[in-house]
Every structure is written in C-alpha cells, then in structure tokens.
Amino acid sequence: MDQAGIIRDLLTWLEGHLDQPLSLDNVAAKAGYSKWHLQRMFKDVTGHAIGAYIRARRLSKSAVALRLTARPILDIALQYRFDSQQTFTRAFKKQFSLTPALYRRSPDWSSYGIRPPLRLGEFAMPKYEMVTLPETHLIGTTQSYSCSLEQISEFRHQMRVQFWRDFLSHAPAIPPLLYGLNETHPSHEKDDEQEVFYTT
Template sequence: MALRLTARPILDIALQYRFDSQQTFTRAFKKQFSLTPALYRRSPDWSSYGMRPPLRLGEFTMPQHEFITLSNTPLIGVTQSYTCKLEEISDFRSQMRVQFWRDFLGNSPSIPPTLYGLHEPRPSLEKDDEQEVFYTTAVTPEMANGHLHNSHPIALEGGEYVMFTYEGLGTGLQEFILTVYGTCMPMLNLTRRKGLDIERFFPEDESRDQDTPIQLRCEYLIPIRR
C-alpha cells in the first residue's frame, strides 16, 4: 500500500517492516510479487497477485459482486481534496465523505435517486509519507438542474469494472471497502487498472431526515483488467 499510495522512499518502507537493507527488502518483495518495489510502484496497473488476505477466525463470505462494462458517462460534480497519512486514510475518508456529501446536498432541493462518489488517491507532492485524495460528489446532468454551486462537467470513463454491493449503516462502508481491497480482490486474483473508484448511492427521500449513521445502499465499482 505504501508503495502505491505514497512517495515514501523504498528504504524507509524496508526499515519500517524490519528489513536490514533495501536490497534484502527488494529480494523478498520480488519473490512475493514477481516485481521489484520500484516497478511495482511505477506500474499503471495494480495486480493483486502476491497479496495475502488477512487471517480470519471465522468463515469469510464473499460480498455480492459482479463484473460489468460501463459506457462513458457524463456527470456534473464538485471535486474536493484532502491530504493524510496512509495510516489515517480510513478515518479521514469516512469523515470527508460525510462532510462532502452534506455540503453537496445542502444546495439541492431534493435528493437525486442516484449519487456518484468518485475517489482518486495520489502520492502527495509535498510530503513523501502522505497522500492527496481527490473526492468528487456528482450526479447526472439532468439531476444537477442548476442547483450545484462551483460544479464542473466530468467524463466518467467506461470499461470493465468489478462491482461489490454494500447495504448497511454508513459507518460500515469504509470497513467494507477495506475488505474489498484486502480480501476480495486477492481472492478473485484481479488487477486494478488505472481509473477512478466509483461509489454509486441510491438514497431514499427520507434519508435526509434520518439520524446518523444512516442506512444506505452503495455499489462500489473498481476498474479492472482481465
């Protein structure tokens, strides 16, 4: 994760995991992932080959998932960003998702039937141990209806995706996403291609009046190459 999501020097990562040198780390890494750390970092694709799902005491049930092909989709949205350390990403992402959607929907007279959250992490250009996360809250153009301030057009790239479905409390969504990446992607031996992760929400009108955490249904789409 640190190789893909931060610009942290490879030697620092090696020392963090108790390797005595970068060379020792590189040999062990290549044996496990069939790539050197440098090539793994630079590759446009992110293969789950070599990843080991965490050990679980009980039986694991794979979340509902399917492979779909999306066509190019025009959207209207607002993009915001934040920076955080890799260890903070789950807490920050949960908090920012709530705040960004609250800001976004505060300007809408009604809740659209489908909402899109587009997620793109990049290594921070200022601090090598942090990442910058871009999160776009978006709707289809006909749903925007002129109510969204500072919005801009977005071209959602088509292609093949794996889609996992989550239903439950909003507070459980981030843990679900970690399970998708840490367990499901390796078990399915999938390769993530370059592109945005897509969160597709289907809110009910009364969800605006629900106490937090709200019940939600989310389709989580990851761009893949098979």
C-alpha cells in the same frame, strides 16, 4: 478461550504491530504459549505458518506504501523490519514478481501478491459485480484531503460523509442515482502522505 479465539486475538494484535519487531519469541510471549505450541496452533487454525504470514503481511503493507506515498524505498523497507533494501527487494520480488521500484511505477495496480489480513469467524468478503455503464454526463464536485496511511481508514468514512453533506445541501433536487468516485495519489508536499480525491 478456544484456539480459534486465541488466534483471532493474536491476528488483531499482529496487524497493529507489523512495523515493530516480531520475533517468534516475543509473539509467543504475547500469546502466552511456547513458540512451538503457538506455531502448531496457528497452522492448525489458519493453515499458514506464522512467520510466513507475518512476512507476507509486511510485504503487502509495504506494497500499499509504495503505491500511495512517495517515501523512499529504503524507508519503507526499514519500517517493515527488513534489514536492507537488497533483502527487501529479494522478498518483494518473490511475492509480487516485480521489484519495489517497478511496482511503484507500474501504470496498473494489480492485487496479485497482496496478502489481506486473515479473518476468522463470521467475516464474508463482499460480493462484487463488474458492470459497464452507458456513457453518462455527470455533474459533481471533487474535493481532496491528505493523510498518512495509518489515518486513511479512520478519515475515509468521516470525509465521505462530510463531502456528501456538502454536495447534497447545494443540490436543487436529489437525483435517482448518486456516484462516489475515489482516487488516491502520493502527496506532492509530504512524502509519507497521500492525497485522496473524492468526487460526489
């Protein structure tokens, strides 16, 4: 396997283990290389230092947990392997320019500081276009479900398909334009879950 393939596999593995101990020694053992060789290979292929990448991804995952759950900040810090809330706060502020508490309470959720997972190969970010729609009267149904952060990716598609089936089965005619509106809030019942509202 070429270097890019090795690092691609390692990136996938890292993404599933960010809440577990990831010393350079055990990451190197997983990859089957010495830590010195792995660090050099990772930097050559990605342009990033492996330790800094892992830390940035852990902080990004913790930022999502801060916004989408009501879990205590210390619990989130410990989950993503920070040894204290103070250490977590220092690292978080360095990456996001806000303390975790201010980040959670901020009325806007900026993508500033978020480090998405690295993707090697044939992945292209989707193109987007910002538009302002004319004022329109919409008729629809809002449904919701609750899930943990780990479940949100697998549930999202299933729930949307089900919500659209329900909505369209009761529609007298299918309109020329359909909209799906998504909003997420921390759950009021469980602090480690979020409630997802989807309007068809």
